Structure formats: structure tokens, C-alpha cells
């Protein structure tokens with residue numbers, strides 16, 4: 568295929584899809600150093616060191632939990648700082664130091680989504696919070712500083728301008744067509760080569776203008792504004808495909824990020840999770856022009872994710 572400039576479904580974001588000839592899909596990646604996780608008695612998220620720290624949310628018992636949410640000890644934003652207002656939390660995904668998220672059972676991962684949902688509910692009661700981001704950094708390049716499986720919640724008064732812009736574009740699309748742009752995207756991606764998985768609850772696909780190698784999105788089929796609206800079956804389907812995708816990223820030996828956004832004052836978004844393996848380093852073109860080059864065709868990435876399903 569020839570190189571091709573593609574635009575995001577709705578945002579003013581562009582990528583050059585530029586597969587190199589004869590290259591196998593995962594030739595260009597920077598492998599994360601594959602390390603077996605060893606027990607570490609000083610780990611601050613291991614039960615012996617965290618059981619007495621107060622929980623914001625706990626699945627299980629105080630000394631026998633499956634998932635525990637605590638306040639972030641070194642937050643960039645806090646509720647007592649008017650100049651950088653917000654709150655940050657850490658979600659410890661398992662008591663077992665040696666496990667990665669994808670090693671956990673589908674039920675456990677569904678419980679993790681429930682923990683995200685419960686915290687989102689509580690945090691959004693604070694009328695001063697405008698924006699909630701739930702994210703995970705896995706592996707050094709992706710920004711993780713601690714090995715024990717965890718994700719984070721970041722909530723602020725500040726709404727990033729690109730999200731406000733996106734929200735407005737979605738509203739314009741709706742005014743023009745009467746439909747949600749992402750409901751339309753789901754309809755379109757269901758039929759194409761970028762489809763990874765679909766059941767009665769959720770869809771996973773590699774987006775048309777993937778900014779990153781092997782970028783993949785998970786969305787509920789129902790038009791749901793945020794994670795607190797997911798029902799049990801949806802969380803289970805979501806957990807199932809997330810586990811599969813993270814295992815495939817593990818096969819590539821890549822670090823990754825995933826995230827959900829929630830813009831509080833927009834109650835008509837369509838929830839999605841973006842999963843982004845960190846296989847490319849942005850260089851001159853990306854940093855200078857803002858134009859991203861992605862050497863992996865989204866449809867090749869989808870083909871890779873469909874394996875072993």
C-alpha cells in the first residue's frame with residue numbers, strides 16, 4: 568500500500584500511515600525489557616505494606632482484598648490547592664506482586680472496571696471537578712514507575728482544550744445528522760477489516776487514523792456517556808476482550824497505556840477506552856509538525872489482534 572494521510576473521525580488530528588515495504592508488522596518496535604516480576608518486600612503496594620493505609624474503595628476484606636484504591640501520595644493536583652485543584656488516586660489491581668493485569672481472571676478485571684466506576688461516581692459528586700481521566704501506564708517507556716500492577720485516576724477542574732473541542736465537534740455532528748458520531752463509527756467499523764472483536768455488548772477495533780502502532784479502542788455498543796453506566800454483562804465482555812488485547816501486546820513485548828476520559832459537563836459522550844502500545848518514538852517530524860507517522864496499517868494491527876481469539 569502507498570502512504571496515506573488520514574484524519575481522525577472527528578478531531579483535527581492527522582497521521583501518515585506509512586507501512587514499509589516487505590516489513591512484517593512488528594519489526595519496528597522497541598521491546599520493553601522482559602522481566603519476570605520478582606517479589607520485592609519493599610514494594611509499597613504489596614499487602615504487608617498497604618493493608619493499614621486507608622482505602623477509598625476496597626473489593627474484599629481489609630487484610631484480604633482483591634482490589635484496593637488509595638489516595639496518591641505524590642499528587643500533581645489536590646483538593647486543598649486552588650492553583651492546581653483536583654484529586655489523584657491509585658488503583659491497586661491485585662494483591663499479588665507477580666501478576667500483570669492480563670494474568671487476572673475475566674471476573675477480576677470486570678471488578679476492576681467496577682472499581683473505576685464506583686470511584687468515578689464518588690468523585691463526580693464534587694461540583695468543582697470538570698474532568699476525570701482513568702489511565703494505566705505499563706512498562707518503563709509508558710511512564711510506569713512501580714512494578715506492582717496498578718492504574719490511576721486523575722480528576723481536575725481543568726478541562727484540556729482538545730477535549731472541549733472534541734465535545735463541541737460531536738455536538739455539531741449531532742445537530743447536522745441527528746446521530747452520534749461514534750455510534751456511526753461503530754456501525755462502519757463493524758463491517759470492515761479493522762474489526763478486532765464484537766459481541767452483543769462491546770466492540771474492539773483499530774481506528775482508521777491510528778496515531779500509534781497497534782492502537783486499539785474498546786467501546787460499548789450502547790450509547791453510554793461514561794463508565795458508571797456500564798452494566799454487568801458489558802463489564803464482563805469488556806474485561807474479556809481487554810485481557811485478550813493485553814496478552815497480545817505482551818506477545819509484542821511492548822509497554823502500553825490505556826485510558827478513559829470523562830468530561831463532566833458533557834452528558835452525551837460515547838464511552839471508549841483507548842489502548843496504546845508504545846512502540847514508536849516520536850522524532851523530528853512528529854515533534855516539529857505535529858504530524859504523526861505510523862508504520863503499521865491499522866488493518867494489519869487488527870489482523871494481529873484477531874489471532875487466538
Ligand SMILES: [Zn+2]
Nearest residue numbers: 610613664715
Ligand atoms: Zn508489590
Ligand SMILES: [Zn+2]
Nearest residue numbers: 747750790837
Ligand atoms: Zn454513540
